[in-house]
Amino acid sequence: MAIVENIQFIEKEIEGKGVTLVAVSKTKPVEMLMEAYNAGFKRFGENYVQELVDKYEQMPKDIEWHFIGHLQSNKVKYIASFVSLIHSVDSLKLLQEINKQAAKNNRVIDCLLQIYIAEEDTKSGMTEEECLEILKAETLEKLPNVRIVGLMGMTTLTEDETQIRKEFKKLKNFYQSLTINHSQLTILSMGMSGDYAIAIEEGSTMIRVGSKIFGGRIYQK
Numbered sequence: 001m002a003i004v005e006n007i008q009f010i011e012k013e014i015e016g017k018g019v020t021l022v023a024v025s026k027t028k029p030v031e032m033l034m035e036a037y038n039a040g041f042k043r044f045g046e047n048y049v050q051e052l053v054d055k056y057e058q059m060p061k062d063i064e065w066h067f068i069g070h071l072q073s074n075k076v077k078y079i080a081s082f083v084s085l086i087h088s089v090d091s092l093k094l095l096q097e098i099n100k101q102a103a104k105n106n107r108v109i110d111c112l113l114q115i116y117i118a119e120e121d122t123k124s125g126m127t128e129e130e131c132l133e134i135l136k137a138e139t140l141e142k143l144p145n146v147r148i149v150g151l152m153g154m155t156t157l158t159e160d161e162t163q164i165r166k167e168f169k170k171l172k173n174f175y176q177s178l179t180i181n182h183s184q185l186t187i188l189s190m191g192m193s194g195d196y197a198i199a200i201e202e203g204s205t206m207i208r209v210g211s212k213i214f215g216g217r218i219y220q221k
């Protein structure tokens with residue numbers, strides 16, 4: 001697997017577009033991540049707390065770890081001391097727990113609100129209304145140890161490009177409407193191996209790419 005070449009290829013595609021690449025390394029062994037690291041790439045995304053903690057402990061400490069999966073409130077404490085960005089905040093309750101654990105670690109943790117955009121029940125996320133509630137000043141002032149820096153979304157699992165584009169567009173429009181009053185929002189995390197090109201055309205600023213870098217996964221987590 002030409003991990004470094006794959007990363008370089010994608011970095012070239014996104015060059016000058018204001019897009020950040022997160023290499024999604026879930027299910028992949030530390031040796032594979034180290035190949036990327038040794039070539040200078042230090043931004044990885046994981047979706048299981050235990051796996052993330054294991055990799056964090058084994059790998060160099062200048063890595064930027066992104067959490068991208070469904071996060072249970074009772075597990076926040078395990079990653080609060082080191083996680084760089086949590087992409088997948090899907091409730092106020094979770095955000096409150098992140099705030100609490102961040103405070104214990106004397107940190108402010110950057111978070112994205114995951115918005116439900118797919119036309120299927122399997123993807124988690126919050127509605128636009130829930131997102132607006134959270135972004136109210138009264139809510140945020142009680143959460144000094146989290147900083148909401150953007151939104152994340154996942155599209156319906158489909159080959160239908162028109163559908164995917166429509167969902168990205170919807171998220172982008174919502175994001176843009178929010179940035180008018182919320183200047184702290186600078187990240188729009190959308191796009192994976194199969195659809196990041198469309199996502200970038202539709203305004204993504206952060207893509208999460210796994211299989212196109214590390215190869216397919218036996219267990220689709």
Ligand SMILES: *Cc1c(COP(=O)(O)O)cnc(C)c1O
Binds near residue numbers: 208212
């Ligand atoms: C697994 C995963 C990805 C990467 O998926 P690929 O199709 O392998 O690029 C991106 N985002 C989330 C939230 C994921 O769980």
